[in-house]
Amino acid sequence: MTEKLYDKNAYIFEFEARVLDCTETEHGFETVLDRTAFFPEEGGQDCDSGTIGDVRVKHVSLRGGQIVHLTDGSVSGQVHCMIDGSSxxxxxxxxxxxxxxxxxxxxxxxxxxxxxxxxxxxxxxxxxxxxxxxxxxxxxxxxxxxxxxxxxxxxxxxxxxxxxxxxxxxxxxxxxxxxxxxxxxxxxxxxxxxxxxxxxxxxxxxxxxxxxxxxxxxxxxxxxxxxxxxxxVKQKNLELIAAELSCKPTNAAQFFKKFTADTQLLKQNVSELKRQLTLLRCAAVEKTDKNIILFEDNTDTGALRLTVNALDGKYGKICAVLSGNDGDGYSFAAAGADSCDMRELAKAMREKLSARCGGSEKMIQGSIHAERSEIESFFAKL
Ligand SMILES: [Zn+2]
The missing domain is CATH 3.30.980.10 (Threonyl-trna Synthetase; Chain A, domain 2)
Structure with missing residues (x-):
């Protein structure tokens, strides 16, 4: 049984010992000493690291009454051992x-x-x-x-x-x-x-x-x-946040709460302005008996539907509004005149444009992974 030096004195980080056994395995050398201050992995605690002679201790485990040091080299005789004291x-x-x-x-x-x-x-x-x-x-x-x-x-x-x-x-x-x-x-x-x-x-x-x-x-x-x-680490983070908010670190939470409330209000204002802009732009669109196909920049699905609804009565058979790019694909909303069944169009888009879409007889929406030229060509033939 290995004498456990750490049992009596937890501050022994250097000691002399005699090697009782050193056997090569596939993971390294299993070394047993007559006495050790290396604490093995036990009860949820990691083992100590350090050196035995001039080889590194990679792991320490308890087997029965023996403490087994897994080392990266062979040792024998009397050895000077050192534990990584700071760890x-x-x-x-x-x-x-x-x-x-x-x-x-x-x-x-x-x-x-x-x-x-x-x-x-x-x-x-x-x-x-x-x-x-x-x-x-x-x-x-x-x-x-x-x-x-x-x-x-x-x-x-x-x-x-x-x-x-x-x-x-x-x-x-x-x-x-x-x-x-x-x-x-x-x-x-x-x-x-x-x-x-x-x-x-x-x-x-x-x-x-x-x-x-x-x-x-x-x-x-x-x-x-x-x-x-x-x-x-936390103080550094708080200082950076406080600097962005122009406040003292101790007031950062209070200022950030106000910042998020202000941001929410701004988002609501921007959303309302975008809605009004969409309605104004749609009001300016001339009535036509042809189909209307529009490509919009950075427009979410809500705005796509809003645009399609705002153009109601201004087109011949079909109105489709799309947003996206050739790399990421396009999202879209589309509506039809009373004579059209948009579910038929959704079926054709799934077949010809690999679209993922669905909806009602009056309106469909979804996404398309096809190039803009293919999409334009598809709608041109309708
Ligand atoms: Zn304890």
């Missing part, structure tokens, strides 16, 4: 932050933590009951208060008798000795991972998102430098 510290911050939040939620609402993932960018955890936004805010405030108190984080193996008297959270049934991690007054949980020694090392605890999940809630959380980097 490990980062995970210790996130992980200990999770303990604090779970302990508070358990104490206030009695919920259990039923899911946990500590990835390279984000930490998520799930509770088996819902929390409102106000409750989340309260939990976040209490969690940061526990950080500010700089409480000690203690990992220990209680005796069987001691364990019976201890009230602690546990995510699963555990075989063998149970390691308890205690943050006084905040949380007591069975856990085998490395944690920071005092809560002050965690830095800021920030919830970045939450969603209803399996009848409970999933929370996204960032701690320490991850939270600071997230703050910087």
């Amino acid at each position: 490990r510290l980062d995970r210790m911050q996130q992980h200990t932050g999770e303990h604090i939040v779970c302990g508070i939620v358990h104490r206030l609402y009695g919920y259990e933590n039923v899911g946990f993932h500590l990835g390279s960018d984000d930490t998520t955890f799930d509770f088996d009951g819902p929390l409102t936004k106000a409750q989340l805010d309260e939990v976040e405030t209490l969690a940061n208060s526990a950080v500010q108190q700089n409480l000690p984080v203690r990992g220990f193996y209680p005796s069987a008798g001691e364990l019976e008297t201890l009230d602690y959270r546990s995510k699963k049934e555990i075989d063998g000795d149970i390691r308890i991690v205690e943050i006084e007054g905040v949380d007591r949980c069975a856990c085998c991972a490395p944690h920071v020694a005092r809560t002050g090392e965690i830095g800021l605890i920030k919830f970045t998102d939450s969603m209803a999940y399996k009848g409970g809630i999933r929370i996204h959380m960032l701690c320490g430098m991850r939270a600071l980097r997230d703050y910087a």
